[in-house]
Amino acid sequence: MAGPGEAAIRVQGLSKSFGPVRAVRAIGFDVSPGEIFGLVGPDGAGKTTTMRMLAAVLQPDAGEIVIDGVNVAAEPERAKLHLSYMPQRFGLYEDLTVSENIFFYAELFGVSRNDRMTRSQQLLGAAGLLPFRRRLAGQLSGGMKQKLGLVCALIHTPKVLLLDEPTTGVDPVSRRDFWAILYDLRESGVTIVLSTAYMDEAERCSRLALLHGGAIRYCDTPSRLKVSMPGALLAIPATDPRGVRDALTGKPGVLGILLMGDRVHVRVDDAARRIPELQRLLAERGITEASVEPTEPGIEDVFVALLGQGSGP
């Protein structure tokens, strides 16, 4: 899986328990340089715990993490030099200005004065934060804070970037800015690991690990995960999605039903055979003329099909 050279991140047998809670159970994966690797899973799946161990702020119970050839457990300080971690809630000093926050993190990582100036200029520009340089971080909007967090996390030009749900609570425009920055980073060879609850974001990752109960259930590219989804997916546009769901729940051949706003996704064992059946069932419930068409599964469908439960918005 790892490219021709060695992997940027290599994780083997990683485990962590908090008392009786086995938050992470013997997970392993490789991430190649320049990949955007996504960790997806429901609340409490162990995403944050995994991230914190990768970032060397949490000591694993067992297992090995090698980042950029450096064993994290053995040399945490050296590993941290090339690493950047943005926690679920990035801690900014709200009583310092945008520039002062950036300055502080730059100094902590020993970024030279010159590099700091050009790089902060460039990052602030990309994040659309240039006009707010002198504003106190506490007075920024939620999305701006998150972008400032990213700028701080990137100021030392890390080779590996760990982002824990970086866009949760961020408006769509800021999210687009955010992803533009991530794509730029990937172009320049930065390896990114991110956890997300947004399925559209999961879709943008080069590879995904589906985490559930502390274990990796599936790990592959989004497109191959879709192929591996058992059954076929049918879309039914509906004015009353709940009515459709109630009509079809538990019927033969129906493997799963997912409400998608104004449509209902129904996963069945055999599309050709079930389409007329479903139409008949709907008609019995007074939902006539319903269009039941095969559709391409989104990552959320795959996710639910594979893990057997819903998550995210």
Added chain:
Amino acid sequence: MFERLSVMLMKEFLQLRRDRWMMFRLIVPLIIQMVVFGYAATFTVHHVATAVLDLDQSQASRSLISHFVATSRFDIVDMAENRKQITSDIVDDRAVVALVINAGFSRNLENGRSAPLQVIIDGTNSNTALIALGYIGQITAQFSSEQEGRPVALRVGSVSPVTGIKLEPLPWFNEGLNERWFFIPGVIGTLTLLQVVSLTAFAVVREREVGTLEQIMVSPIRPFEFILGKTVPFFLIGFGDIALVSAFGILWFHVPFIGSPLVMLAGAALFLMAAVGMGLLLSTFSRTQQQAFALNFFLLNPFFILSGFAFPIAAMPKALQWFTLINPLRYFLVIIRAVFLKGVGVDVLWPQLLALALLAAVMLTISVLRFTKSLD
């Protein structure tokens, strides 16, 4: 290492400066407490209600009484006619002190014999009684010296709960038992402990609460550098506190500073190390600033009460006396009072200095270990 430490310190001071109320919060409570203790503490030894029974009715006896009136320490509230009146003055709380000049006072003086002045003191408030007695001693001594060396003997009696009035504990280094002189050095230590411990604890807990702690720990900074960056500013602020409050006490309240500033500096440094250690330790027991505040409140009170600031340690139950052994304030109060008022040096104060050094070492070690562990 030094770059990272210095950037931590820079950030810390920037934040302190940014906080417009910080300077206010740092200095105003100190000044208020100083004034409160400085003035309130002296109130008890001024204007002591005094009843007088002059059975001699001579020039000498009137002169002695006028000596008492001349100071503002005693207010004559009753010129009694007989002993019964005196007793009821005291029993009914009209007077705290009664002076009885027996007949033959002036004759005794003239014949060069000892002329007794009987003093009756309400011992309910032994503190006031003791202080008043100190002044009475001073005034009569003054009077005697004016009578060409003929002594006026004091006969002390007391009514109501007699809590053993003794003359021996009158400390020679604070003649007249100026409470202000006794309290102000104590205030310096107490307030500094309060401020340094709470500021340190809050500053660390805030980083944890806001999430910046986790953020910083991802950088190559070592826990030890972070701890230094977090404690050195408050250590320095503590020094500022001590200097400011000392200057205030010396210049405003004229508390004498007899001892060596170097001894004071050494004591203060050790005391402040213990204090930041305590603050750091406290922070490891709190997840939020609110918890830190509550803990701070509950812990610092006993530290204050069991320090010898106002209540003598020797009078405490044994178990509490043992507790005072781990109280840095206890040692620092001895040091600061001794340096201010007695002017003694390391030769006398080394046990206290040593105890503070040990306490500081133990507190810092435990807190650093606990803090490092709490990072997981």
